[in-house]
Amino acid sequence: MREFAYQRAARVHDALLAVAGDRNARYLGGGTNLVDLMKCGVERPTRLVDVRRLPLDGVHVAPGGGLVIGATTTNSDAAAHPEVRRRFPALSQALLAGASGQLRNMATVGGNLLQRTRCGYFADLSRPCNKRLPGSGCAAIAGVHHNHAVLGHSAHCVATHPSDMAVALAAFDAVVRYQSLDGGGEIPLSRFYLPVGDRPDLETALPPGALITAVALPGVPGSLRSRYRKVRERASYAFATVSVAAALDVRDGVVRDVRIAMGGVASRPWRAGSAEAVLRGARPTPDRLRACAEEALSGAEPLPDNGYKVLLAKNLIAAVLGELAAAEEVG
Amino acid sequence: MTDHTRSGISLRVNDVSHRLSVDNRRTLLDALREDLGLTGPKKGCDHGQCGACTVLCDGRRVVSCLTLAVAADGAAVTTVEGLAAGGELRPLQEAFVRLDGFQCGFCTPGQLCSAVGVLAEHEAGWPSAVTADDDPERTPELDEAEVRERMSGNLCRCGAYPSIVRAVLEAAARQGGAA
Ligand SMILES: Cc1cc2nc3c(=O)[nH]c(=O)nc-3n(C[C@H](O)[C@H](O)[C@H](O)COP(=O)(O)OP(=O)(O)OC[C@H]3O[C@@H](n4cnc5c(N)ncnc54)[C@H](O)[C@@H]3O)c2cc1C
Ligand code: SF4
Ligand code: FES
Ligand code: FES
Numbered sequence: 138m139r140e141f142a143y144q145r146a147a148r149v150h151d152a153l154l155a156v157a158g159d160r161n162a163r164y165l166g167g168g169t170n171l172v173d174l175m176k177c178g179v180e181r182p183t184r185l186v187d188v189r190r191l192p193l194d195g196v197h198v199a200p201g202g203g204l205v206i207g208a209t210t211t212n213s214d215a216a217a218h219p220e221v222r223r224r225f226p227a228l229s230q231a232l233l234a235g236a237s238g239q240l241r242n243m244a245t246v247g248g249n250l251l252q253r254t255r256c257g258y259f260a261d262l263s264r265p266c267n268k269r270l271p272g273s274g275c276a277a278i279a280g281v282h283h284n285h286a287v288l289g290h291s292a293h294c295v296a297t298h299p300s301d302m303a304v305a306l307a308a309f310d311a312v313v314r315y316q317s318l319d320g321g322g323e324i325p326l327s328r329f330y331l332p333v334g335d336r337p338d339l340e341t342a343l344p345p346g347a348l349i350t351a352v353a354l355p356g357v358p359g360s361l362r363s364r365y366r367k368v369r370e371r372a373s374y375a376f377a378t379v380s381v382a383a384a385l386d387v388r389d390g391v392v393r394d395v396r397i398a399m400g401g402v403a404s405r406p407w408r409a410g411s412a413e414a415v416l417r418g419a420r421p422t423p424d425r426l427r428a429c430a431e432e433a434l435s436g437a438e439p440l441p442d443n444g445y446k447v448l449l450a451k452n453l454i455a456a457v458l459g460e461l462a463a464a465e466e467v468g
Numbered sequence: 469m470t471d472h473t474r475s476g477i478s479l480r481v482n483d484v485s486h487r488l489s490v491d492n493r494r495t496l497l498d499a500l501r502e503d504l505g506l507t508g509p510k511k512g513c514d515h516g517q518c519g520a521c522t523v524l525c526d527g528r529r530v531v532s533c534l535t536l537a538v539a540a541d542g543a544a545v546t547t548v549e550g551l552a553a554g555g556e557l558r559p560l561q562e563a564f565v566r567l568d569g570f571q572c573g574f575c576t577p578g579q580l581c582s583a584v585g586v587l588a589e590h591e592a593g594w595p596s597a598v599t600a601d602d603d604p605e606r607t608p609e610l611d612e613a614e615v616r617e618r619m620s621g622n623l624c625r626c627g628a629y630p631s632i633v634r635a636v637l638e639a640a641a642r643q644g645g646a647a
Contacts, residue, residue: 143492168536173534185539186507218592226601229601230597236585239516239530239585
């Protein structure tokens, strides 16, 4: 690991100035991803600006049924918060499906959004990787890629985004709030992660040096009845092969609103807009749910060794929507 | 603004205060083991993947291999060495011994610190991934599935899981946490 300076920021402005003054500075949240990548030599910051003491933690109730979750709130505090559990169960479930109890106690909401891919070649300096070293190639395409993307990938990178939390946030149309020395701003999650294209190293629309301050969730019809389900290679403490966050609002037997987002299938949380359209205004019959799931994966282009994800994702969507529809009937 | 790559930090470890000068690269795990001679926390993977290095930091369980010592400045840390106050094993430790909660013992310091965290988290009403989220106000009952899920961040190469789960459940019952 390269030597680095460390400082604890007490005010947002101090943090912004410290990072602006050093091209190789990084914000430090829980460190669960950054410190790991520094050990691997993938990240080589010259300065860490610790943001955990900034007054940016906590969950606040917003008008209209929404919530604002501060960027330094730990993943465990966000998951256990009664209003998160009540208003956005799928978000609490997604957070709890991630990592381990220890890691969730450390990890922050801001850091979770910006965690890097778990593609093994990305962390292996001896192998080509366009995301780590632009132009060097992609070792995964002809290598081990059974857990890589089936949607939205490019010839330059086929990695997936590892966050569970971000999948639920995508389903709920969350907005990422940030501060920079040029002022503050908001980026809808749907535009936060950039399409892969030919620059997989450029991952988000966050301006350079900007500090994420919060994630805002608008009130969403049906969010109270939402669910996150994750399939992985062991029962717990593993990244998703495929996951689904879904919310369903049914009135008089007709779907008023539906949200579907998938994890483990693309370089970003994948909102299935055209599949939602199949269900909106219709009765959630098993055939309709199946048609919706088919539509969600209609654009899939699996790699040689990850075709299983397509069927898995379809089945998962149909199953989760089926459960939500059944719960609507009962309740 | 400091440009130093070392920092003076203070840590309160198992109720003893220490002043240390650490390279900013030093992890809390290495500071505990190398600088303070507390070799209870183990280095299994050094990447957050096994839980052997688990300690309590300001009362919360964390992996010390991904915690920078400098970022823990001012924290109160409890390692396995600090769990038996006054040399008296606490019920959790006693249950591990009596129910064979280990074989080689390498993962045990992390398992114990993690279990202390699990019991506190449960007492605070925190849910887990296997908690049915039908009533956010209700504290989930600790059963085998809950303990397995909550303890999943601690791997045991010897596969002592069934007895670890039994020991945690028994300690929870004794603390009144299982009901
Ligand atoms: C063994 C293991 C298993 C895991 N399993 C899962 C899993 O199943 N699901 C899952 O979703 N995740 C999983 N994770 C990943 C974990 O959730 C992330 O590492 C964590 O959420 C990152 O948060 P952090 O605060 O620790 O970020 P850090 O490591 O501190 O930072 C990550 C990045 O975000 C930047 N950053 C941090 N805060 C801010 C801010 N406020 N503004 C701007 N930039 C910021 C940092 O500069 C850095 O680039 C796992 C991690 C490990 C080690
Ligand atoms: S898939 Fe992306 S992250 Fe993985 S090796 Fe290829 S370029 Fe790198
Ligand atoms: S040594 Fe820290 S988790 Fe393995
Ligand atoms: S007792 Fe040997 S690793 Fe757990």
